Amino acid sequence: ETGVTQSPTHLIKTRGQQVTLRCSSQSGHNTVSWYQQALGQGPQFIFQYYREEENGRGNFPPRFSGLQFPNYSSELNVNALELDDSALYLCASSPTAVDTQYFGPGTRLTVL
Amino acid sequence: GQNIDQPTEMTATEGAIVQINCTYQTSGFNGLFWYQQHAGEAPTFLSYNVLDGLEEKGRFSSFLSRSKGYSYLLLKELQMKDSASYLCAVRAADSGAGSYQLTFGKGTKLSVIP
Numbered sequence: 001e002t003g004v005t006q007s008p009t010h011l012i013k014t015r016g017q018q019v020t021l022r023c024s025s026q027s028g029h030n031t032v033s034w035y036q037q038a039l040g041q042g043p044q045f046i047f048q049y050y051r052e053e054e055n056g057r058g059n060f061p062p063r064f065s066g067l068q069f070p071n072y073s074s075e076l077n078v079n080a081l082e083l084d085d086s087a088l089y090l091c092a093s094s095p096t097a098v099d100t101q102y103f104g105p106g107t108r109l110t111v112l
Numbered sequence: 113g114q115n116i117d118q119p120t121e122m123t124a125t126e127g128a129i130v131q132i133n134c135t136y137q138t139s140g141f142n143g144l145f146w147y148q149q150h151a152g153e154a155p156t157f158l159s160y161n162v163l164d165g166l167e168e169k170g171r172f173s174s175f176l177s178r179s180k181g182y183s184y185l186l187l188k189e190l191q192m193k194d195s196a197s198y199l200c201a202v203r204a205a206d207s208g209a210g211s212y213q214l215t216f217g218k219g220t221k222l223s224v225i226p
Contacts, residue, residue, distance in 0.1 A: 002156075033214070042116075042199050042216030043155065056211035090154060098203075098212055100145065103154040 002026060004093050004104035012110045013081050021076045021107045025093030031055070032074040033101055034066060037088040049074055050097045078109075086111045114138040116217035118200050123223045124190055132185045132198050132220045140205030142212055146174050146185045147199040149219065155199055158185070187222075195224045 003026035013019050025032050031050045035043035045058035049068035063079040072093070078085060088108050092101035115137045124130040136144070143162040147155035161167055161176035161183060173186040185198055197219040206213045 002154075035216075040218070042201075042218045045213055045215065048211060048213075050211070056206045056213050058213070098142070100157055100160055101214060102157060103147075105154050 002093075002102035002104065004091065004102055006089075006091055006104040006107050008107060009105070010108045010110075012112065014112050015081055015083060017081050017111075018077065018079045019081060019109060021078075021089050021091075021109070022073070023076070023091035023093075023104055024073045025091075026102060029093035029095050029102075030072050031094045031097045031099075032068055032072065033092045033094070034074070034076045035090040035092065036060075036085075037090055037106075039087075043090055046076065048097065055097055081111045083111050085109065114202060114204060114215045116200055116202055116215060118198075118217045118220045120218070121221045121223070123225060124187075126190055126192060126224055126226050128190050129186065129188050130190060130222065132187075132200075132222065134183045134185070134200030134217060136181050136183070136200070136202045136217075138181075138202050138204045138215070141178060141202065142205055143203040144174075144176055144183050145201040145203065145214070146172075146183075147201060147216075149197045149199055151196070158198075190224050192224050192226070195222060197221045 005024045033048040034046040037043040047057040092103045118134045146158040149155040159174035200217040
């Protein structure tokens with residue numbers, strides 16, 4: 001157990017809808033990173049938040065957006081869902097932006 | 113950009129030793145991580161190397177050669193529970209954002225057989 005929690009566990013949406021995924025970081029961690037993991041692939045970096053500011057972004061379109069709150073929990077929002085957005089979404093927290101990242105259990109998103 | 117290569121699948125026998133290789137090409141290298149991921153679960157941290165050499169942690173060891181862009185994860189005394197995917201990840205400076213980014217390989221699926 002890493003102390004990182006995510007909700008919901010599973011989610012089913014249809015194309016064009018919007019979704020919000022949530023992550024609570026481990027106590028004492030001020031950095032949260034989000035990843036998308038398609039079946040049979042490694043996690044792909046979406047973005048990172050450090051002390052409520054976006055601190056780096058991967059190659060994902062603007063319809064992927066996020067927030068980090070004063071308690072360092074975080075949200076990932078995806079607008080205009082596409083079939084290819086079906087994946088496991090992982091968040092990882094770390095004590096600072098340059099420390100080892102510890103992953104939550106993930107949210108399995110299915111887009112129909 | 114970054115490129116990380118590792119074998120797709122490996123099979124090894126219970127009690128044996130297995131070495132999983134990872135090669136990478138990157139700029140702004142700032143460390144290499146190994147994670148274990150059981151099917152349907154989140155990755156769990158195994159090891160971290162930032163300097164050349166071997167890091168040993170129980171049955172698991174990880175080696176890094178920065179000049180060769182090469183790392184390996186060594187698993188000794190294999191157990192059935194070691195059947196999982198092993199992810200190599202490189203941390204590098206994102207010069208544009210002034211931050212560091214973790215890039216993962218596709219993972220090596222290890223099957224341990226009796």
